[in-house]
Amino acid sequence: MSTPDLFATRASRMKASEIRELLKLLDQPGIISFAGGIPDPALFPADAFANAFQSCLGDGPHALQYSVSEGYLPLREWLVGHMQQIGIECSAENILITSGSQQALDYLGKLYLSPGDTALVGWPTYLGAINAFDAYEPCFDRLDLKANRRAAEYAAASGDGKIKFAYLSPDFANPTGETVDRATRESLLDLAEDLNIAVIEDGAYQALRYDGEDIPPILALELARKGTIEACRTVYCGSFSKTLSPGLRVGWVVASREVISQLVLVKQAADLHSPTINQMSINEVARACFDTHILRVRATYRRRRDAMLDTLRQEMPEGVQWTKPEGGMFVWLTLPQAHDGADLLSRSLETVQLAFVPGRAFFPDGSGRNTIRLSFSNSDEATIREGIKRLGQVLRH
Ligand code: PMP
Numbered sequence: 001m002s003t004p005d006l007f008a009t010r011a012s013r014m015k016a017s018e019i020r021e022l023l024k025l026l027d028q029p030g031i032i033s034f035a036g037g038i039p040d041p042a043l044f045p046a047d048a049f050a051n052a053f054q055s056c057l058g059d060g061p062h063a064l065q066y067s068v069s070e071g072y073l074p075l076r077e078w079l080v081g082h083m084q085q086i087g088i089e090c091s092a093e094n095i096l097i098t099s100g101s102q103q104a105l106d107y108l109g110k111l112y113l114s115p116g117d118t119a120l121v122g123w124p125t126y127l128g129a130i131n132a133f134d135a136y137e138p139c140f141d142r143l144d145l146k147a148n149r150r151a152a153e154y155a156a157a158s159g160d161g162k163i164k165f166a167y168l169s170p171d172f173a174n175p176t177g178e179t180v181d182r183a184t185r186e187s188l189l190d191l192a193e194d195l196n197i198a199v200i201e202d203g204a205y206q207a208l209r210y211d212g213e214d215i216p217p218i219l220a221l222e223l224a225r226k227g228t229i230e231a232c233r234t235v236y237c238g239s240f241s242k243t244l245s246p247g248l249r250v251g252w253v254v255a256s257r258e259v260i261s262q263l264v265l266v267k268q269a270a271d272l273h274s275p276t277i278n279q280m281s282i283n284e285v286a287r288a289c290f291d292t293h294i295l296r297v298r299a300t301y302r303r304r305r306d307a308m309l310d311t312l313r314q315e316m317p318e319g320v321q322w323t324k325p326e327g328g329m330f331v332w333l334t335l336p337q338a339h340d341g342a343d344l345l346s347r348s349l350e351t352v353q354l355a356f357v358p359g360r361a362f363f364p365d366g367s368g369r370n371t372i373r374l375s376f377s378n379s380d381e382a383t384i385r386e387g388i389k390r391l392g393q394v395l396r397h
Contacts, residue, residue, distance in 0.1 A: 071097025087220030172328025315392030
């Protein structure tokens with residue numbers, strides 16, 4: 001018997017991520033890459049981290065020791081203040097530290113989904129969320145925020161399995177860069193009440209707003225309705241990856257104590273806790289400079305977004321449409337129907353050495369062939385302008 005015969009059924013649903021494959025291209029000389037949605041490493045507060053690691057190690061051996069599954073308490077306490085700034089009143093007991101928000105998505109899939117259950121997701125949605133949930137063998141249905149589908153329609157479409165949650169990234173989503181307006185956040189909460197499901201709010205890009213008005217997170221809106229986080233069905237996932245450092249793998253979940261204590265059990269079984277020294281150093285750096293650092297990050301990405309939108313206006317042929325994000329890292333292009341994003345990528349790599357992500361990967365049903373995702377976070381303005389000119393060239397030919 002060959003080994004794959006021994007694998008569980010879920011293994012056959014696991015696919016290599018197109019994005020991970022593409023990230024390998026970043027190392028080739030001459031390539032302009034709008035592919036990976038990764039932060040610019042020049043923006044990492046490297047000196048602050050060097051000091052923080054040194055001081056954590058100098059403080060005694062506990063930085064290298066096992067620690068509690070809930071996460072480093074001073075960091076959770078800092079997060080209580082951080083969440084309060086965006087309208088979410090909670091206590092440290094409502095917070096679990098995870099190894100990146102990706103781990104939170106996996107844990108939430110594990111906690112909520114039995115095989116055949118339904119997860120409502122955006123169409124397109126974050127590929128890493130599809131992959132994380134997919135291991136728990138759910139069905140995916142379209143969370144149709146614009147068409148205002150009724151609860152009964154969702155329930156009917158979900159077949160035998162129960163609908164368990166709606167997952168979305170309401171601020172500057174990956175891959176579209178779009179923001180969900182306040183009224184739609186409210187109607188999503190109504191839908192969640194009607195269907196009696198959880199809402200998983202992915203706030204990975206929440207801090208990266210470049211213009212427009214802040215919109216309260218879905219959890220903040222639900223808190224305003226219910227008065228206490230203990231009665232809320234929304235689970236908020238946050239991350240330091242886009243603000244301080246993705247390599248340290250520190251994220252967090254905010255939810256009712258009931259959900260958090262169940263997630264703690266999931267974490268205990270999976271990895272006991274996230275790395276102690278990483279949590280301690282994130283805590284020091286966040287306390288020392290989060291608010292000033294984020295201003296620098298926003299200013300840099302804002303210029304890059306402007307350069308991309310500006311050059312798209314000049315260079316895109318008739319029939320190409322794109323989003324105008326108010327934050328985040330991505331612009332989403334819809335090409336005329338006859339185009340295929342994957343074909344365009346191979347032509348573009350061959351002829352003009354430009355990389356981006358074909359949009360199909362972000363649709364659970366493999367639709368969206370004529371879409372592509374461009375990331376502006378990791379290239380300077382001159383490179384962005386040159387890259388968009390190259391894209392115009394391949395599209396015109
Ligand atoms: N959610 C979204 C929408 C993302 O784009 C990403 C990373 N690209 C993540 C979650 C996971 O990020 P991390 O695990 O680094 O926090």
